Amino acid sequence: MGYVADRWHKTRPGPDEAECGQHKGQVASAAHGKGKRWQARYDGPDGKERTSLWRTIPEAEREIVKKEAAKLAGSWIDPKAGEVIVERFARDTWLPAQSIIGRSEIEYLGALRRYLFPEWGQREMRSIKPSEAGAWQKLLTTKYNLSGSYPNRVARYVRGVFHLAVIDRVIPVSPFERIPAPTLVVSAVQPPDVTEVRQLIAAAYHPRWAAMVELTALTGLRSGELRGLRLSQIDFLRRTMLVDQQLVYEKGKGMYFDALKTGAGRRALPLSQRAVDLLAAYAAEYPPAGSGPGAGLVFTMPAAGLIGEATIDYAIKATCRHAGVKPRHWHELRHHYASVLIAGGENPKVVQMRLGHKDVMTTMRTYSHLFAAAEEKTRDVLDAAWALPGETAEEGRTDSSAKGGRFPESRRSDAVVSQLKG
Missing domain, CATH: 1.10.443.10 (Intergrase catalytic core)
Structure with a gap:
């Protein structure tokens, strides 16, 4: 359990040291009258002592209780961890943590060098605000003139940097948490037949x-x-x-x-x-x-x-x-x-x-329009299969009731739609 220390007075004064002129029965320390008097002290989960300064004893005690509770809940964050600068965390922590081969690492680092480090490279991780995160994403198109899927890709790298910082308990929350990512623009492919x-x-x-x-x-x-x-x-x-x-x-x-x-x-x-x-x-x-x-x-x-x-x-x-x-x-x-x-x-x-895609969403994003066309082909196949001998698939769709279909004319889809519109 942590404790509160008095910075302004010595805990073990010498026998001949003079009493503090302002506080009876105390011996002034070199810090007397400088800054806040009460120091909250507690051990972090790693066993290292952390300290913070407060104006009153109750404030310092509340801080200790809060930190001890966070340790028990597993939500404790080192208050100094967020002081690491963005470039150092991205290079030394985030990049090595990615499961990528060397060429991809060069690609990732190149994007960070061009679009992140010039803007926030020397800032502390904890200093980036959500408003700044949204403004930075906008710079990808307004300042750096990126287009197509590239703004989303670059933003994904940077958002990943801050997401890992949250997981590593460097910062409590990512500045991008409630900021929507740039729209992923995927051009419809038109392959040769x-x-x-x-x-x-x-x-x-x-x-x-x-x-x-x-x-x-x-x-x-x-x-x-x-x-x-x-x-x-x-x-x-x-x-x-x-x-x-x-x-x-x-x-x-x-x-x-x-x-x-x-x-x-x-x-x-x-x-x-x-x-x-x-x-x-x-x-x-x-x-x-x-x-x-x-x-x-x-x-x-x-x-x-x-x-x-x-x-x-x-x-x-x-x-x-x-x-x-x-x-x-x-x-x-x-x-x-x-x-x-x-x-x-x-x-x-x-x-x-x-195709060897990493996930099915990549496939769906790239070929969604082709899957839609395939769905229409499925409908045509079914219509053709259920058409009566001598009629086309189109005839089989529209004339099923007249040639022994189960439902009367009023139940056909076009009739139902007309009734709904009416």
Whole structure:
């Protein structure tokens, strides 16, 4: 239990020390008359003594009772913990706590350096107010001119910094707690259809690019996963492909093989027979190199050279020109794969697993409009299935009552809607 100490007087005065002129029976200390007289003292959960100054004894006693109660309830916060500056906490505590690979760490830190540290880097964590948090989020678009999904992404990093500070009991509450995050703007993807993909395959100026375009459309591999694909990852008998690495580029390190960003990215993909035949034919025509940087890779440049992002981007744009279609990014072939799965009736969770998304919400945000279109297709399939012989699905929808349907004309949906409107 804590106790209250008198700062102005000595607890163990010497036998010859003079009595305090203002307080009878006390011996003045060097702090006499300076600042608040009463000092609340108590031990924190870590065993270290904490102190605070108060004007009266009751105030100091109330502080001790409050802190002891917080210790028992598990809600105690070190009053000095919030003095840590924002940049130090973000760098030394938050960033190492993220379960991310090195390249993602560089990305996170780059965002903090550009948008957080210039504004609050040298401020104490406890000093940031909710009003300032809301104003900072607005700066992402007004001052830094961020657009699309990027304001939400940057804000998510910074909000995470303060959320961890609350969990670590550095601050009692995050300044972002009641401040809504920037709207997540997700552009509706419009992937190429099968006809367009076939055009790209036919227009490719090298069998390498034709095979890579088709395989991406059949598997949804990311560019790095495709460029880092080894023949040993393919089980031709079981028709599966293990996706467990990617080829990446990092400034100062060049191209190298790295783990996938998340555990969800590591996946065993079921392969269609078309994909298996494609891989088998390509490997027979262009066997993987046995040595060099591209040893074992399915796709390489001449002399087993690694394929960089700039090279594959040039290839897809040149192929689009040859095919006479609008310019596409390689990632849109991945969207094509997702669109085919969705149109075929695969549920969002399966699509998430096939794409290696971290969570199903990412899948839903990206492809929500395609799932809506798939729902309409489901309705058409059901209408077609229940249409009577010789009639169309549309006729089956509207004329069921006239041809033996269970409900009379007045119960049809269009009639009911008309009655409701009336």
